[in-house]
Amino acid sequence: MPGIVIGLTGGIASGKSTVANILKEKGIPIVDADIIAREVVEIGSETLNKLVETFSPAILHNDGSLDRAALGSIIFHNEEKRQLLNSIMHPSIRKRMKEKTAQYLQEGYSVVVMDIPLLFESKLTHLVDKTIVVYVDEEVQLKRLMERNTLSKDEALARIHSQMPLKEKKNLADFVIDNNGSLNETTTQLQEIIQKIQA
Ligand SMILES: CC(C)(COP(=O)(O)OP(=O)(O)OC[C@H]1O[C@@H](n2cnc3c(N)ncnc32)[C@H](O)[C@@H]1O)[C@@H](O)C(=O)NCCC(=O)NCCS
Numbered sequence: 384m385p386g387i388v389i390g391l392t393g394g395i396a397s398g399k400s401t402v403a404n405i406l407k408e409k410g411i412p413i414v415d416a417d418i419i420a421r422e423v424v425e426i427g428s429e430t431l432n433k434l435v436e437t438f439s440p441a442i443l444h445n446d447g448s449l450d451r452a453a454l455g456s457i458i459f460h461n462e463e464k465r466q467l468l469n470s471i472m473h474p475s476i477r478k479r480m481k482e483k484t485a486q487y488l489q490e491g492y493s494v495v496v497m498d499i500p501l502l503f504e505s506k507l508t509h510l511v512d513k514t515i516v517v518y519v520d521e522e523v524q525l526k527r528l529m530e531r532n533t534l535s536k537d538e539a540l541a542r543i544h545s546q547m548p549l550k551e552k553k554n555l556a557d558f559v560i561d562n563n564g565s566l567n568e569t570t571t572q573l574q575e576i577i578q579k580i581q582a
């Protein structure tokens with residue numbers, strides 16, 4: 384019986400990693416796009432060199448590593464530059480995500496989760512069998528993002544508005560987790576969804 388691939392998505396700071404960690408504790412492997420996005424821009428990588436050519440060496444720290452805050456302040460305030468960034472980074476991220484997912488399925492896992500923030504924006508739903516959206520109200524999302532990343536309201540809103548509205552994603556999902564409440568409430572919803580998917 385081939386394994387089921389679940390696409391986990393939501394909005395920035397909506398709780399995808401929090402949900403992914405609960406799944407990890409259940410022994411379900413997670414293929415995390417954000418982690419892979421860090422791997423593909425390691426010092427000396429072709430992708431990082433392309434980013435420097437495109438956005439200038441101002442996006443590097445003195446040690447040659449990517450200054451994530453510097454690049455973020457450029458692309459989250461400029462749609463054209465964000466699309467340019469995506470065209471440079473997404474092919475290698477997507478390739479590596481597919482490889483990791485295929486590897487877990489080959490190892491015999493019955494469920495594999497792909498944690499992809501831009502699952503719907505990047506039209507990647509063909510890679511997964513079922514989708515789960517982690518939903519929060521925008522004011523909760525804004526508060527949690529500002530607190531977690533110590534961002535100004537303006538910076539946090541720029542990031543939130545660089546993605547498809549969560550209300551839209553909610554309507555596209557096979558399953559929705561309402562993460563406005565406690566971690567326990569989120570865990571209960573997740574357990575019910577996993578039981579339905581594995582049934
Ligand atoms: C711009 C970067 C360097 C900022 O790094 P930073 O450490 O501040 O953020 P981090 O990587 O933790 O991402 C935080 C969240 O931002 C959102 N986000 C990231 N990239 C994008 C993007 N291109 N468009 C919209 N939202 C994005 C996601 O919700 C992500 O979970 C980084 O976000 C990045 O490399 N983005 C491009 C890769 C990408 O598109 N990742 C999403 C894969 S689906």
Ligand SMILES: Nc1ncnc2c1ncn2[C@@H]1O[C@H](COP(=O)(O)OP(=O)(O)OP(=O)(O)O)[C@@H](O)[C@H]1O
Pocket residue numbers: 393394395396397398399400401402417500527528531562563564565566569
């Ligand atoms: N149910 C909850 N109650 C309170 N705080 C929460 C809850 N879920 C998540 N958080 C907190 O909100 C913040 C964002 O959660 P998390 O990092 O899981 O979101 P994310 O969707 O993975 O974010 P990103 O898009 O940046 O990857 C974190 O500080 C997390 O601890």
